[in-house]
Amino acid sequence: MLRYIAQRLFMLIPVLIGISIITFVMVRLIPGDPARIMAGERATEEQVQRVRQMWGLDKPIHEQYIIYMKNLLHGNLGRSLKRNETVVQELRWALPTTIELSFAAMFFAVLIGIPAGILAAYRQNSWWDLAVMVGSMVGISMPVFWLGLLLIYVFALKLGVMPPSGRLSVGVKITPITGMYTVDALLTGNWRGFLDAVHHLIMPAVAVGTIPMAIIARMTRSSLLEVLRQDYIRTARAKGLNERTVIFRHALKNAFLPVVTIIGLQLGTLLVGAILTESIFALPGMGRLIVDRILSRDYPVVQGAVLVFATTFVFINLLVDISYAYLDPRIRYQ
Numbered sequence: 001m002l003r004y005i006a007q008r009l010f011m012l013i014p015v016l017i018g019i020s021i022i023t024f025v026m027v028r029l030i031p032g033d034p035a036r037i038m039a040g041e042r043a044t045e046e047q048v049q050r051v052r053q054m055w056g057l058d059k060p061i062h063e064q065y066i067i068y069m070k071n072l073l074h075g076n077l078g079r080s081l082k083r084n085e086t087v088v089q090e091l092r093w094a095l096p097t098t099i100e101l102s103f104a105a106m107f108f109a110v111l112i113g114i115p116a117g118i119l120a121a122y123r124q125n126s127w128w129d130l131a132v133m134v135g136s137m138v139g140i141s142m143p144v145f146w147l148g149l150l151l152i153y154v155f156a157l158k159l160g161v162m163p164p165s166g167r168l169s170v171g172v173k174i175t176p177i178t179g180m181y182t183v184d185a186l187l188t189g190n191w192r193g194f195l196d197a198v199h200h201l202i203m204p205a206v207a208v209g210t211i212p213m214a215i216i217a218r219m220t221r222s223s224l225l226e227v228l229r230q231d232y233i234r235t236a237r238a239k240g241l242n243e244r245t246v247i248f249r250h251a252l253k254n255a256f257l258p259v260v261t262i263i264g265l266q267l268g269t270l271l272v273g274a275i276l277t278e279s280i281f282a283l284p285g286m287g288r289l290i291v292d293r294i295l296s297r298d299y300p301v302v303q304g305a306v307l308v309f310a311t312t313f314v315f316i317n318l319l320v321d322i323s324y325a326y327l328d329p330r331i332r333y334q
Contacts, residue, residue: 008318012311019310020072020303024065027299034081034297055081068303077307078300082293087304090289095308096179097167097285101277102270104182104201105209110263113213117220117259122247124225132217139214148207148280155203163200165282172196208277212266219262224255257324264320268313 035052036043043051052058056067071078077087120132156164163169167181174193177184182201185194227233228251236246275287286305293301 005318005322008321012314012318015314016307016310020069020307021065023303023306024068025061027294027302028061030294030297034299072307077304080293080298080301082296082298082301087300090301091286091304091308093179094284094286094289094305097283098271098274098278098287100180100182101201101204101208101274101283101285102267104205105270106212106263106267108205108209109213109216109266113216114220114259117217118224118247118252120217120221121224121228122243129221132221136214136218139210139217142210144207144211145276145280147210148204148277151203151207152280162203165280167197167200167283168193169196169200204277204281204283207280208270208274212263212270215266216259216262220255220259223258224251227251227255260323261320264316268316271309271312 035048035055035057049058056064059067068078077091079086080090083090116132116135120129123129151162152164155162168174172193174181174184174190174197175188177187181197182194185191185197224247228247233246233251236250237243241250271286274283274285275291277283278285278287279291286309290302290305293305
């Protein structure tokens with residue numbers, strides 16, 4: 001197992017290098033001159049050229065990439081062209097919001113999706129099965145931005161039971177430790193702040209977690225149905241075991257293999273795809289940061305954010321592969 005993990009970690013190196021090259025080139029293909037944006041609209045050509053030389057934007061693109069990789073090997077992601085802060089500082093303020101939202105959305109998706117899929121498989125061709133399948137189709141088909149606006153309209157504007165935006169109510173304070181308000185509130189014993197942070201997190205989590213919930217429900221149902229048709233399940237039933245024992249002790253563990261894969265992929269997708277949700281609910285996360293920095297041609301921040309997302313995604317896939325050995329003892333990595 002350790003050898004397999006080491007091999008997978010080694011294989012991540014060319015993947016991340018390839019991602020860095022693609023990102024580096026594509027960001028520089030965006031129309032516009034960052035030096036002109038930094039110098040201002042009224043700046044002279046000499047001032048623009050001075051800014052370009054200061055940030056190394058006048059060098060050939062391959063030299064810029066070599067400099068970027070040398071700095072990256074020393075843990076330096078560069079400095080923001082817009083705010084003149086390090087990229088690490090920029091990401092440190094935005095990343096916790098996206099992580100908190102993504103894990104809350106995945107918690108919602110797993111909490112609803114897996115039980116719904118199990119019940120749909122257990123009661124195949126019943127009204128419950130039909131309801132889960134129809135609900136899954138609706139959940140997959142609903143655009144995130146439309147669902148977010150609908151939730152705000154119904155629960156914030158009409159019913160007034162949910163806050164429309166933001167992370168905390170006015171007057172509620174949480175001592176920052178990790179940047180994730182729910183975690184920080186628990187670490188400091190601030191129950192009022194924890195409940196308020198959760199209250200603000202419910203609608204964004206539901207909006208962004210609906211599609212993963214529908215996918216997880218459908219995958220759980222189809223995978224469990226396939227396992228329930230296996231010979232060892234028929235043997236377990238022939239021995240007189242009750243249906244609950246057959247499903248939860250014999251079938252569900254093996255049926256979880258594709259479900260775990262979907263959960264890992266969807267979690268990685270949530271980390272990258274929260275742009276619309278963060279914009280609708282005014283959350284200062286990575287999505288809004290990337291959009292803002294793309295518009296201002298802030299190359300280092302965009303490159304750093306994409307690299308962080310890519311690294312997170314590939315590590316999530318690695319954890320998913322490792323979890324296979326626990327879920328199915330027949331799997332042995334050689």
